[in-house]
Amino acid sequence: MQESYLALVRFLLPEGILDYFELSKIVEGLTGLHIYLEEKNLPPSEYKDQKLESKGFLPEIYIQDFPIRNQKVTLCIKRRRWETKDTGEIVSRDWNVVQQGTRMTKEFADFLKGLY
Numbered sequence: 001m002q003e004s005y006l007a008l009v010r011f012l013l014p015e016g017i018l019d020y021f022e023l024s025k026i027v028e029g030l031t032g033l034h035i036y037l038e039e040k041n042l043p044p045s046e047y048k049d050q051k052l053e054s055k056g057f058l059p060e061i062y063i064q065d066f067p068i069r070n071q072k073v074t075l076c077i078k079r080r081r082w083e084t085k086d087t088g089e090i091v092s093r094d095w096n097v098v099q100q101g102t103r104m105t106k107e108f109a110d111f112l113k114g115l116y
Contacts, residue, residue, distance in 0.1 A: 012068060013037075013075075020093070021077070032072030035065075039080035044093045051085040058092060 010018055013035070021037040028034075043052045057078040065073040081092045 014065070028071070032074060033068060034074045034076055036076045036078075038078045039093070041080060043082055044091065046094060047082070047084065047091060052082040052091070053085060055081050055083045055090060057081065 006018070009023060013023075017037065020042070021039050024036045024038050026033065026035050038057065041054050058081055061077045061079070063075045063077060065075050067073055079092055081090050083090055
């Protein structure tokens with residue numbers, strides 16, 4: 001059942017989003033459907049040679065997505081941040097690098113870059 005659920009969710013969400021985000025909850029309210037996504041704790045590839053520690057999330061961002069069955073859809077996205085152990089610098093994923101290194105579409109990468 002879990003696999004069919006994920007297959008359906010992949011059709012409803014922007015392409016490639018579940019590669020980097022986990023669905024944490026879905027809330028149906030008076031203003032429509034709210035889909036909550038949290039970035040997975042997968043350190044950015046450009047920091048693969050450094051020790052990183054997850055330091056929680058950046059403030060949640062709300063994005064209007066295409067309606068589903070006449071319901072407004074809002075993606076509630078929490079992007080992760082990490083601290084480099086050597087320098088103490090706080091970093092987050094660079095969506096320009098992700099777009100070049102994966103099958104992610106330019107449109108989706110631009111969408112995520114707009115979250116800064």
